[in-house]
Amino acid sequence: MNRVFVTGIGIISAVGSTLTENRSALLNGKSGIGFCTNLTSRYARVLPFGAINTDTGEWRDKFRISHPGITRTTLLALNAFSQAIEDAGLEKTGLTDPRVALVGATTVGGMCLTDELYRDTTQPCEGSPYLTSYDCASVNLFLQARYGMTGVVTTINTACSSSANAIQYGARLIRNGLASTAIVGGADSLAKFTINGFHALQILSTAPCRPFDRDRAGLNLGEGAAFLVLEGEETLAGKKVYAELTGYCNTNDAFHPSALSLQGDGPYLAMMGALQSAGLKPADIDFINTHGTATENNDEAEGRAMLKLFGELPPFASTKPYTGHTLGAAGAIEAVYSLLSIGHQELYASLNFETPIPDIAIRPVCTSRPGAVRHVMSNSFGFGGNCTSLIFSNVN
Amino acid sequence: MLYIHQTSCIFPQAGLDSPPAGPVGNQLKAVEPRYEGIPGNTLRRMSKSVKMGVGAALPLLSYAPDGILIGTGYGGMEDSIRFLNQIVEYDEGVLTPGTFVQSTANAIASQLGLLQHNRGYNITFVNRGLAFESALLDATMLVREHPGKSWLAGGVDEISAHHHRFECTEGWYKKEDLAGKDLYASNTVGSIAGEGSALFLLNGRRDGAIAEIKKVVILGGENENALRSALTALLEGKSPDLLLSGENGDSRASKWYQIAESMMDPDSGIARFKHLSGEYPTASAFALWLACNLPAVLPRHLIKRPPGSTPRHILIYNNYKFTQHSLILLERLL
Numbered sequence: 001m002n003r004v005f006v007t008g009i010g011i012i013s014a015v016g017s018t019l020t021e022n023r024s025a026l027l028n029g030k031s032g033i034g035f036c037t038n039l040t041s042r043y044a045r046v047l048p049f050g051a052i053n054t055d056t057g058e059w060r061d062k063f064r065i066s067h068p069g070i071t072r073t074t075l076l077a078l079n080a081f082s083q084a085i086e087d088a089g090l091e092k093t094g095l096t097d098p099r100v101a102l103v104g105a106t107t108v109g110g111m112c113l114t115d116e117l118y119r120d121t122t123q124p125c126e127g128s129p130y131l132t133s134y135d136c137a138s139v140n141l142f143l144q145a146r147y148g149m150t151g152v153v154t155t156i157n158t159a160c161s162s163s164a165n166a167i168q169y170g171a172r173l174i175r176n177g178l179a180s181t182a183i184v185g186g187a188d189s190l191a192k193f194t195i196n197g198f199h200a201l202q203i204l205s206t207a208p209c210r211p212f213d214r215d216r217a218g219l220n221l222g223e224g225a226a227f228l229v230l231e232g233e234e235t236l237a238g239k240k241v242y243a244e245l246t247g248y249c250n251t252n253d254a255f256h257p258s259a260l261s262l263q264g265d266g267p268y269l270a271m272m273g274a275l276q277s278a279g280l281k282p283a284d285i286d287f288i289n290t291h292g293t294a295t296e297n298n299d300e301a302e303g304r305a306m307l308k309l310f311g312e313l314p315p316f317a318s319t320k321p322y323t324g325h326t327l328g329a330a331g332a333i334e335a336v337y338s339l340l341s342i343g344h345q346e347l348y349a350s351l352n353f354e355t356p357i358p359d360i361a362i363r364p365v366c367t368s369r370p371g372a373v374r375h376v377m378s379n380s381f382g383f384g385g386n387c388t389s390l391i392f393s394n395v396n
Numbered sequence: 397m398l399y400i401h402q403t404s405c406i407f408p409q410a411g412l413d414s415p416p417a418g419p420v421g422n423q424l425k426a427v428e429p430r431y432e433g434i435p436g437n438t439l440r441r442m443s444k445s446v447k448m449g450v451g452a453a454l455p456l457l458s459y460a461p462d463g464i465l466i467g468t469g470y471g472g473m474e475d476s477i478r479f480l481n482q483i484v485e486y487d488e489g490v491l492t493p494g495t496f497v498q499s500t501a502n503a504i505a506s507q508l509g510l511l512q513h514n515r516g517y518n519i520t521f522v523n524r525g526l527a528f529e530s531a532l533l534d535a536t537m538l539v540r541e542h543p544g545k546s547w548l549a550g551g552v553d554e555i556s557a558h559h560h561r562f563e564c565t566e567g568w569y570k571k572e573d574l575a576g577k578d579l580y581a582s583n584t585v586g587s588i589a590g591e592g593s594a595l596f597l598l599n600g601r602r603d604g605a606i607a608e609i610k611k612v613v614i615l616g617g618e619n620e621n622a623l624r625s626a627l628t629a630l631l632e633g634k635s636p637d638l639l640l641s642g643e644n645g646d647s648r649a650s651k652w653y654q655i656a657e658s659m660m661d662p663d664s665g666i667a668r669f670k671h672l673s674g675e676y677p678t679a680s681a682f683a684l685w686l687a688c689n690l691p692a693v694l695p696r697h698l699i700k701r702p703p704g705s706t707p708r709h710i711l712i713y714n715n716y717k718f719t720q721h722s723l724i725l726l727e728r729l730l
Binding site for chain 1: 520614
């Protein structure tokens with residue numbers, strides 16, 4: 001099987017619209033959680049969010065897009081995608097080669113257009129410009145058309161683990177010889193759809209989220225996008241390599257549509273499967289970027305699963321207090337943070353942690369610091385029991 | 397080396413041996429079973445696409461697949477729109493989370509995971525007209541990566557009332573009523589809407605298989621030469637016994653299907669299926685089910701050009717809205 005390497009990164013999140021800005025925030029413990037100024041929602045200035053307070057119109061101008069049906073989710077994706085291909089030096093050689101694949105993920109897609117959709121569904125409709133924008137596929141079909149891509153293009157929606165699965169699928173296309181290069185990642189925008197959905201589930205915190213803390217009170221939603229360029233060995237000569245994707249595993253918790261089993265069976269199997277696919281032992285993992293949403297349910301289940309697998313835990317943290325939970329983008333954004341950990345040999349701290357959860361009593365890294373990092377595990381778990389763990393390894 | 401061992405389908409017909417039921421209001425609605433085997437409380441909460449997906453999958457779950465792969469073009473759309481409209485109508489007031497949780501596209505695969513207590517691989521593809529093909533391509537990789545394991549893969553879509561209206565506005569369905577008329581002779585713009593759910597038990601074992609899937613090709617964009625090249629590369633000079641064409645009665649789509657037809661030998665048969673299924677993003681899953689379950693004597697309504705022999709090698713060519721093309725080459729083994 002071919003080995004798979006990361007040769008390009010693009011990211012936009014509440015803590016920055018470049019890789020450098022994101023790293024700086026992680027190093028300095030600078031959270032992006034605050035109010036959302038772009039969204040007309042009754043919760044926009046009541047609940048804290050990982051919002052990117054840039055008007056959607058600014059991105060339209062930046063990318064010279066006039067069609068109103070191109071959504072905020074798509075523009076977030078375009079921000080990260082264009083950085084990633086430039087970083088990997090692909091923009092010159094073109095993306096039209098049928099051996100170049102695009103595997104994207106989103107859970108909101110065009111559902112960020114709540115009010116437009118309401119008008120289109122309740123009033124006589126005479127060809128509004130939004131009709132083809134509402135689904136999840138619209139994001140990647142736009143990227144495909146804009147860059148004239150002719151290889152495998154697909155979209156994955158496994159809720160909050162979507163973009164981790166996009167990364168895994170792209171890597172497997174390369175390993176199976178179905179692509180030489182795969183641009184993989186995800187995007188989601190803050191939307192009334194998800195804000196009200198998570199609010200109805202009563203898992204939105206009214207304060208900045210506190211992963212793995214006894215007094216955690218839910219998650220903060222965020223928005224953003226990240227894409228990685230994955231390449232096999234055949235196209236790698238002379239290129240900058242961030243890390244190798246050595247392990248991945250997708251499992252299902254098979255317990256409940258919107259909650260993890262208390263012992264974290266799905267997370268345990270995903271982490272164990274990722275180790276097996278990488279040929280590593282638990283003790284080989286130097287750092288875990290946890291899913292760590294700070295909901296009552298997730299952190300306890302994930303913590304129990306980590307304890308069962310690792311015994312003594314390696315250093316771990318959640319970066320959700322910086323970006324909020326970016327849903328379909330989270331797996332890709334946190335993969336990027338894992339790559340930064342490897343590239344700069346540093347561990348990024350969780351924020352807002354004070355008191356361990358009784359029973360499991362585990363403590364995340366609370367101060368960002370230098371550290372030897374050879375193998376990083378990144379966890380993403382979602383509704384519907386969808387769990388995926390990835391492992392990135394240093395090759396330099 | 398991907399083999400189909402079991403198939404299951406819910407589609408807009410009572411069966412393949414009865415005369416085809418035509419569209420009502422240019423829609424072909426699925427003939428749903430009674431869904432015995434899904435607990436009543438669970439069934440009540442399910443959207444139609446989840447019901448059809450789970451209902452068709454149930455008979456295959458007894459073979460204990462190791463993972464579940466679902467493709468759905470617009471799965472969850474109807475519940476998503478319902479929830480969004482509640483948000484607007486109640487001005488973001490107190491809402492119940494049920495519609496939100498059910499509206500996620502991964503609801504079918506996750507329900508199947510729950511029902512089977514399957515903690516294995518579980519994924520949902522939502523890439524519109526190539527969602528099912530993405531799942532099928534995944535299965536070709538999985539059988540190579542995990543010899544000996546079996547996979548449940550399928551395509552599911554429902555006619556969502558709201559979304560159907562959008563598509564009518566955009567001219568994807570015919571304006572004139574097609575009741576009692578020949579879909580393929582209409583020579584007008586648009587097709588008829590359809591829905592359904594087709595699932596397959598797949599693994600790498602040839603013994604006892606119904607069919608072998610030899611090749612799955614995904615093609616994006618409106619490039620006629622790219623389609624010709626893909627067909628040439630796929631066929632390697634050997635024309636199949638039967639081309640199963642996704643021709644859908646839309647006069648704008650004909651040229652694509654004519655390209656595929658023109659590349660067949662004269663003694664290759666041509667058959668069509670959209671008059672049975674209607675048009676929808678994962679209609680190619682129905683085509684694959686049909687290819688596996690063709691009666692020994694082909695019903696006349698399927699035939700555009702009769703095959704020289706009982707079809708063994710079948711090529712399915714389908715395109716969705718002219719921009720998403722797929723080729724599935726299979727060999728029937730029974």
